[in-house]
Amino acid sequence: MEQGHARALKEAGMKATPKRLAILEALYAESGYASPEELWKRLRDRFDRLGLPTVYRNLEELAASGVITKVIHPNRQLYYFFCPNREHHHHFVCLSCRKVEDLPACGLSALEQEVSRSIGGKVLSHILQLNGLCGVCAAAAGGTP
Amino acid sequence: MEQGHARALKEAGMKATPKRLAILEALYAESGYASPEELWKRLRDRFDRLGLPTVYRNLEELAASGVITKVIHPNRQLYYFFCPNREHHHHFVCLSCRKVEDLPACGLSALEQEVSRSIGGKVLSHILQLNGLCGVCAAAAGGTP
DNA sequence: ATCCTAAAACGAAATCATTTCTATTTAGGA
């Protein structure tokens, strides 16, 4: 993995610094999405010094480069997720256990084109995310009176 | 309009207080989305006293009741939009001039069902928003070297 | 291997949008 992550950084045109790699690997090790502070708490013991701003900065840069994904959360805080899928796609996010799953093919390019044409403007990006409860969490919620 | 907005509030189970009505009408008068502070600045002269927290609180309540719509913005601040369309639908948002336009029918219920089934969980909500430049802003951007 | 430079990291401090809290006021049904 180390190798692959270093390569991913290089491909994104980013220096493979130890901390940046560690942040990326920590996110990779998460089963769901994670917040900057959570990752920082998990990593700070492994370095003599690691600032929370460094974690924020790196996560933002990694997301901007497309190496990781930002989660849109109802509480409006920042969360990130490592998704190995390099295709353009979207996610299902479990708001209970933080699991993130890929959605099948994003069929929005047709919509984008149609909207661009009908509006006479330019669609630059789109946001699509399903929120809910994954199988495990739905079962737990349903089984709890 | 006054009448209609008061009715909309009643239907939403909310008291039609003067300030709440004024906030709703101010948002209605906006051509695009607006922030709590912008609306507050526009309204505070009309009342001897009007607190910014009151604007925040009302906008949030109105959005929760479905009377107004929240905009998802890259800068992660709160913006709201008055959309008279009561059908379930989504929006195209111009990031330059703040214009908001309705998208044609949201075709996500099929996707929700499929995802619910394949994941074995429950899709509770979805986010879909197109961001871009409206016709006017795209032309202006294109014409500016 | 050593240098050099732009990039990255530091962390304390600032920021500032948003929320909380308690007391006071008010809408609107009884």
Add this chain to the structure above:
DNA sequence: TCCTAAATAGAAATGATTTCGTTTTAGGAT
């Protein structure tokens, strides 16, 4: 007209996120 739950004030707190000036470092060039 009363009554009560809902709404408002507004000062203060909050706390996630960013800024800033300085120091360190990765990694291509020599």
